[in-house]
Amino acid sequence: NRPPRLHRDFVMTRPCSLQNAPLRIMQWNILAQALGEGKDSFVRCPMEALNWSERKYLILEEILTYRPDVLCLQEVDHYFDTFQPVLASLGYQSSFCPKPCSPCLDVHNNNGPDGCALFFNRRRFQLLHTTHLRLSAMMLKTNQVAIVATLRCRLTGRVFCVAVTHLKARSGWEAFRSAQGAHLLQQLRDITTQSYPEMDQENRTRVGDGEEGIPLVVCGDFNAEPSEEVYRRFMTSPLGLDSAYKCLSEDGTTEPPYTSWKIRPSGESCSTLDYIWYSERAFQVDAVLRIPSEEQIGPDRLPSYNYPSDHLSLVCDLSFSQQPHRLM
Numbered sequence: 462n463r464p465p466r467l468h469r470d471f472v473m474t475r476p477c478s479l480q481n482a483p484l485r486i487m488q489w490n491i492l493a494q495a496l497g498e499g500k501d502s503f504v505r506c507p508m509e510a511l512n513w514s515e516r517k518y519l520i521l522e523e524i525l526t527y528r529p530d531v532l533c534l535q536e537v538d539h540y541f542d543t544f545q546p547v548l549a550s551l552g553y554q555s556s557f558c559p560k561p562c563s564p565c566l567d568v569h570n571n572n573g574p575d576g577c578a579l580f581f582n583r584r585r586f587q588l589l590h591t592t593h594l595r596l597s598a599m600m601l602k603t604n605q606v607a608i609v610a611t612l613r614c615r616l617t618g619r620v621f622c623v624a625v626t627h628l629k630a631r632s633g634w635e636a637f638r639s640a641q642g643a644h645l646l647q648q649l650r651d652i653t654t655q656s657y658p659e660m661d662q663e664n665r666t667r668v669g670d671g672e673e674g675i676p677l678v679v680c681g682d683f684n685a686e687p688s689e690e691v692y693r694r695f696m697t698s699p700l701g702l703d704s705a706y707k708c709l710s711e712d713g714t715t716e717p718p719y720t721s722w723k724i725r726p727s728g729e730s731c732s733t734l735d736y737i738w739y740s741e742r743a744f745q746v747d748a749v750l751r752i753p754s755e756e757q758i759g760p761d762r763l764p765s766y767n768y769p770s771d772h773l774s775l776v777c778d779l780s781f782s783q784q785p786h787r788l789m
């Protein structure tokens with residue numbers, strides 16, 4: 462007697478070609494169990510809808526509905542006992558980076574720190590390298606982290622980097638988020654322009670200033686509206702990134718109206734905080750999973766019996782542009 466899942470269609474953003482199998486990327490802040498029960502105070506979500514014994518199946522069901530090739534999660538505080546073993550049995554290899562001082566640890570009966578986790582289809586990709594980053598802001602270490610993995614497609618030999626991050630939350634921290642974003646972009650530039658001896662010219666793409674690097678996908682809960690400086694930094698960085706969900710808008714340049722919608726004692730918060738960035742010279746967006754309507758989300762907003770997190774999952778299909786280095 463559980464209510465039905467939110468139904469969401471894929472919007473095709475360009476004619477589908479049969480020859481290239483796109484990469485399906487999923488970005489999702491799944492809501493840490495300890496934070497949902499102990500810190501968030503979602504006033505319109507019944508506590509029973511947050512029971513881990515049931516909520517974990519809603520999270521897994523959402524992931525398995527879309528079967529992403531690459532899955533980027535934030536607020537994971539059940540990696541070792543749930544997501545790693547379950548998703549490993551379904552063919553995913555993964556990496557987990559806990560926050561150094563996770564707020565989950567303040568919650569009674571917590572299950573350990575929350576952090577970012579990155580999963581990929583291990584039949585499709587070979588892992589070349591993983592980096593765990595602790596983000597800095599103005600040279601100071603912060604409590605936020607990122608994972609960067611370099612993957613090679615077993616079938617085509619194509620190499621790309623994928624990163625997952627979760628920037629500092631709350632208003633008043635806009636300059637801090639921007640500084641974290643600047644540090645992350647610098648690290649990503651270093652990683653994607655490092656020379657991998659096993660990689661040939663075909664795998665590099667021009668990233669500006671005549672520099673060549675590995676194609677990049679960055680998924681994250683940036684905790685920042687598109688009006689914030691950190692968004693502008695990503696939009697205008699020398700890495701040549703664009704945001705996949707802009708494809709959903711009529712003019713192709715506007716982010717969705719919300720990716721997170723919740724009601725706390727302080728009031729209702731409906732905001733665009735989550736993004737999938739991609740190297741615009743290297744990838745084309747083939748399809749994007751639609752954002753559910755206000756009616757689908759319902760008057761009590763998120764999380765709910767129908768949907769297990771206060772953030773919506775973002776899913777898109779990316780395909781490599783043909784011969785990126787010869788497009789110049």
Ligand code: NDP
Binds near residue numbers: 536604631684725
């Ligand atoms: P953040 O400010 O980035 O937020 C942490 C989490 O709180 C995020 O997952 C965020 O979710 C969520 N959140 C955002 N807004 C609210 C809100 N209004 N009410 C409840 N939860 C919210 O945390 P930091 O990583 O900077 O850590 C700071 C917190 O960590 C402190 O509040 C403190 O409790 C704790 N702490 C613990 C220490 C320890 O030793 N254990 C040491 C230092 C701090 P989302 O991203 O979805 O918005």
Ligand code: CA
Binds near residue numbers: 492493496536
């Ligand atoms: Ca949260």
